[in-house]
Amino acid sequence: MAKHIVVVGAGPGGLGAAMLLAKAGCTVDVFEQQPYVGGRTSGFEQDGYRFDLGPTFLMMTYILHELFQLTGRRVEDYLTLQNIDPLYRLVFHDGRAFLPTRDQGQMEAEMERLFPGSYQGYQRFLDVESRKFTRLISRLRVPYSSWKPFFNWRFLTSLPTLDAHQSLHTKLGRYFSDEDLRMAFTFQAKYLGMSPWECPGTFSMISYMEHARGIYHVMGGLHRISEAMAKVFEEDGGRLHLSTAVADILVEDGRAVGVRLTDGQVVKADDVIINADFAHAMTHLVKPEHRRKYTDQRLRRKKYSCSTFMLYLGLDRLYDVPHHNVVFAENYRRNVEEVARGHALSQDLSVYFQNASITDPSLAPAGHSALYILAPVPNNNSGISWEQEAAGYRDLVLTTLEQKAGLENLRQHIVTERMVTPKQWEQDHAVFLGATFSLAHNMGQMLVLRPHNQFEEWDHCYLVGGGTHPGSGLPTILESARISAQLILERYGQSLEPVAKASH
Ligand SMILES: Cc1cc2nc3c(=O)[nH]c(=O)nc-3n(C[C@H](O)[C@H](O)[C@H](O)COP(=O)(O)OP(=O)(O)OC[C@H]3O[C@@H](n4cnc5c(N)ncnc54)[C@H](O)[C@@H]3O)c2cc1C
Incomplete structure (x- = not known):
């Protein structure tokens, strides 16, 4: 053509x-x-260390x-995909660490260790969400250029399964009563830059996809x-x-x-x-x-997603912690609301970090590691002055990881470093308001x-x-x-x- x-x-x-x-x-x-x-x-590469700027989780690989x-x-013929299992390490406010895995025997033991009696809820989650996933996923391939596709019998019958009328947090309460466990299946709203208390229940598909189909790294x-x-x-x-x-x-x-x-x-x-x-x-x-x-x-x-405060650290050692890690705030709900409201920076923050060198030695010199750190923060509607705040926030993030994530003496091992603030997302990477996940969902x-x-x-x-x-x-x-x-x-x-x- x-x-x-x-x-x-x-x-x-x-x-x-x-x-x-x-x-x-x-x-x-x-x-x-x-x-x-x-x-x-x-x-980007810096001083012999290689970092991803943004995405670190590859899911639904069949689409690729x-x-x-x-x-x-x-x-x-072009890429080597590596399945990551356990999916991630989740560190709760009291220091307990939860390592969800796709190995059903291990998952049962892990859930019963931390949340006795919860495994049945997990099985129900997989079963019900699998049916929803099958019904909805093909609908995403339709271009919604008008309201016409909505007046289609298949779409109308799938409406109740959308769960759009309730929040992700409420929706997941159907399977998990323990608040921390619910967090483990709803924090994924952050992938869309949203709060689990605002994000539509439809997006329970994300945690389902992780558990049913896995999370991949690209070597x-x-x-x-x-x-x-x-x-x-x-x-x-x-x-x-x-x-x-x-x-x-x-x-x-x-x-x-x-x-x-x-x-x-x-x-x-x-x-x-x-x-x-x-x-x-x-x-x-x-x-x-x-x-x-x-x-x-x-x-x-319009409503926009939150932004992210990023640190990319080249370290002269490799920490023995999993590939993906999330450290939750003492009060996770307050933290996500502070990020969503966007008036000020949370002092009690949640942080995601990726220790990819544990899986992929190609990212750093031998015995060293490339550490990627992401803290959700308000987008630039907040008026926060990043010139003033960045250094202090960096300190808070590093202290949080040293104290709560098992990265002791992290500061002493930094060989090279780069920081990206919401201001840079907007100015250097052409992202409106620095809202890294675009328009809200x-x-x-x-x-x-x-x-x-x-x-x-x-x-x-x-x-x-x-x-x-x-x-x-x-x-x-x-x-x-x-x-x-x-x-x-x-x-x-x-x-x-x-x-x-x-x-x-
Ligand atoms: C920190 C972070 C973490 C993320 N993590 C994940 C994850 O783990 N998994 C996942 O699936 N997704 C993740 N995402 C979301 C999403 O997958 C990525 O942001 C993705 O790169 C967005 O792709 P895009 O094609 O929409 O836009 P972009 O990747 O932003 O590409 C747009 C391009 O347009 C160019 N451009 C802009 N203006 C002009 C111009 N005037 N002329 C020429 N070129 C121009 C830009 O330079 C850019 O290259 C993450 C995003 C961020 C920011």
């Missing part, structure tokens, strides 16, 4: 759509403002496998996924332009016609795909006269109420990435790429080749 497609941004969303369209014979130009691919799913199959490739780091996608794209003739920022999306008579680069060059296209963070793209790359629905004012009124901003894959403001424009349907997170972002690529191909009478459902 001799159509010319321009993609703004080489994040996983942009790369996913680009590789599918290049395979289908389109001429595809991807413009990426950074000198590297991957956006928030990029990596299917994406590669659609281009006639096998993931195995070398998850940013290898972006690099592999870029490789496939270029192998199929795609043109990747790094360090090339788009200044403007060109709109004429209600249709996107191309882009203007920051050097003034105009690149015309049959269709434009926007992968840059949605609200950032609207407010920075589109003139106000072309926006009726997504005006600056309306975008400001409340029911008012989901499905047809989220910016559509076929953009509703102009014709010949498509969205991919965390700010469109189905939402933030690598698997859903890859699905957005598949949906938008399919919509473009359909417009020209083509379709993605069907592939066998991957079983991974």
Whole structure:
């Protein structure tokens, strides 16, 4: 198909759509403002240590496998995926550590050790959620460009199973009465930058997916996924332009016609795909006269996810702790509410850290390790001055890990370090308000109420990435790429080749 497609941004969303369209014979130009691919799913090397900037959990790997199959490739030829089990270590306020695992015998023993009598609830959780997952997952592949798909019998009958009317925390109370145990199955709301007390019960699917299908690491780091996608794209003739920022999306008579680069060059296209963070793209790359629905004012009124305070540490030792770790605040609910309300920084904080070197020695010199630390914090609506707060917050995070996570004398082992605050997410990584997980995933901003894959403001424009349907997170972002690529191909009478459902 001799159509010319321009993609703004080489994040996983942009790369996913680009590789599918290049395979289908389109001429595809991807413009990426950074000198590297991957956006928030990029990596960096510092003093011999290698870090992922953002994602560290890969789930629902079958979606990645299917994406590669659609281009006639096998993931195995590009990436080595490593299953992580136990899934993670969860450290509660009183110091007890819980290591959920997919080994049912060990899981029963672990649950009975910490939460006597709870294993039956877990079995019910797996059973009920499995049925919900099967019913709902295919629905996420539908582009919700209008209300029409809702008036479909299959969708209507699946509505009660959505559990959208109750919070994730309430929903999980059906299976788990112990508050700490409930936390172990609801903290995943943070993957969407939300609070379990606000996040719709629909997202119990996330903890179900972890337990039923596992969590994976990519050897070398998850940013290898972006690099592999870029490789496939270029192998199929795609043109990747790094360090090339788009200044403007060109709109004429209600249709996107191309882009203007920051050097003034105009690149015309049959269709434009926007992968840059949605609200950032609207407010920075589109003139106000072309926006009726997504005006600056309306975008400001939308709800956004929280942000994250990041530390990437190169250490001269390897701690003997698991790959993924979460240390909960003394009062977890207060902590998540403080993050969600966004007025000030929690002094009693929850921290996630990844000790990937325990699984993957390639990330650091022998005997050393690369430590990734993430603390959820308010997005930049908070007005917090990160110039003033960053050093103190770094100290608080390190003290929390030294005292509660078994990383004794952590400070003494730091060889190299990088920090990313919400301010940097916004300024350096083009993320609106530094809201790292894009628009919030409340029911008012989901499905047809989220910016559509076929953009509703102009014709010949498509969205991919965390700010469109189905939402933030690598698997859903890859699905957005598949949906938008399919919509473009359909417009020209083509379709993605069907592939066998991957079983991974
Ligand atoms: C700290 C953190 C942890 C996360 N952890 C996980 C996880 O464990 N698992 C998971 O599944 N997901 C996770 N996510 C969420 C999500 O998977 C990633 O954020 C993902 O990279 C988002 O992909 P995207 O394609 O929407 O956008 P991005 O990755 O942000 O890509 C957008 C691209 O557009 C480019 N761009 C912007 N403006 C322009 C312009 N004017 N011209 C040219 N290019 C431009 C940007 O430079 C960027 O490369 C995490 C996110 C963060 C931030």
